[in-house]
Amino acid sequence: MMKLFYKVALLSCFVMASCAVVLAQETEGYDGEKTYQAPSDPLVKEKIAHWQDLKFGLFMHWGTYSQWGIVESWSLCPEDRKFTQRTGPNSGKWADYKKSYENLQTTFNPTAFNPEVWANAAKDAGMKYVVFTTKHHDGFSMFDTKYTDYSITNAKTPFSKNPRANVTKEIFNAFGKNNFMIGAYFSKPDWHSEDYWWSYFPPKDRTESYDRKKYPDRWKRFTDFTFNQVQELMTGYGKVDLLWFDGDWAKMDMTPIVTMARKEQPGIIVVDRHGKPEYVNYTTPEQKVPAKFMPHPWETCITMGKHWSFQQDDQFKPVKTLVQLLVDVVAKNGNLLLNIGPGPDGQWHKVATERLAEIGKWMRVNGESIYGTKPFAPYREAQWAFTKNASSRYLSYLPADNEKDLPAKLLVPLKDSSSKTTVKLLGTEKKLVWTKTENGIEVSIPPAIVKQLSNQPVWVFKVI
Missing domain, CATH: 3.20.20.80 (Glycosidases)
Known part of the structure; x- marks a missing residue:
């Protein structure tokens, strides 16, 4: 049953990733x-x-x-x-x-x-x-x-x-x-x-x-x-x-x-x-994310809404999309430059300010998986993004639109675990129980943690 969940999740993420970033306007070719x-x-x-x-x-x-x-x-x-x-x-x-x-x-x-x-x-x-x-x-x-x-x-x-x-x-x-x-x-x-x-x-x-x-x-x-x-x-x-x-x-x-x-x-x-x-x-690259890891420094510039400049009726991307965009970019060795167009009175659109506040809530808990990290292979795989720093590895799970909660058990694609491996979810201090499988480790997630971390744009597993 766990394998079935994993396969369905992979398929849903593939569809989500294919549709996540849509060009807001025609742009010049990227070289x-x-x-x-x-x-x-x-x-x-x-x-x-x-x-x-x-x-x-x-x-x-x-x-x-x-x-x-x-x-x-x-x-x-x-x-x-x-x-x-x-x-x-x-x-x-x-x-x-x-x-x-x-x-x-x-x-x-x-x-x-x-x-x-x-x-x-x-x-x-x-x-x-x-x-x-x-x-x-x-x-x-x-x-x-x-x-x-x-x-x-x-x-x-x-x-x-x-x-x-x-x-x-x-x-x-x-x-x-x-x-x-x-x-x-x-x-x-x-x-x-x-x-x-x-x-x-x-x-x-x-x-x-x-x-x-x-x-x-x-x-x-x-x-x-x-x-x-x-x-x-x-x-x-x-x-x-x-x-x-x-x-x-x-x-x-x-x-x-x-x-x-x-x-x-x-x-x-x-x-x-x-x-x-x-x-x-x-x-x-402009208004898009490269399909794979790029070894040199790069930055994608993307609008929070559909437009670079202020428009009162702009349609802003959901917080989930924006956070997943950042995680995806970082796992491919890039930076995200997110655009907001101020209005004629010198203020941002109210929705843009609200989006930043929501992104901040996630970053305060999970920022260690972003700042100062480097991607590691396989970089991006289905619903997973991989980053690390000198002391830890971070396996970020990008849920599909219909995934509001973590399952009781989740297959984490960590191939080189040992008896000393410690796994946590950022936002909690509890060490998670896991068992080794052919495709990684199967992590058990207690109901209290599932409830505590409900409806997150990205869940981050910290591996030490």
């Missing part, structure tokens, strides 16, 4: 199978090792677009894609729409902005690092910059009068005080810049609207502008641990930028997504 080039700088290597131990981070996409509750930046892109469709005022003609979109600057006033609330909620959820969109593809700078007036601190923006107008600095300070690693997302393309989308040649796609070889001076102005803005972030915002570049289609020589960044911020991790391997310190 994680390319050869990973490990950095040679010892400071970078040290920082990556520390980052890998943290496992769980917060991503935030925030900009003027939150006022309309639309996709971030992409509705400006003149491509016929599902995620570039225009909604909102003057959506008929592209030029009129772009003007209306950029006019959102004049009404952006998130007076409820309080990054300490975010930092505390993220910390309670067990998150350890943050990546914030300092500038997305639309070109609106969420930091104080002297190189464009299209920014949150410019006089055209109502929030510029607020003492906390430099939201990037405020966010970095608030999270830094909570010992988070600090990450700056920065879009290389800038769809507001006349030196990227030159209005003389209306854009046809996401790339620059002119031939850079024919107009080298214009392209040089744009790359200098990019360098200068990144330098502002590297010199005026305290310690920055991670520089997360997006927009690989704006291909440029990254060597001067990375050299400058590492001069100002020694050891900074650089992620030039889909760029040259030397500047991709870890790979970044």
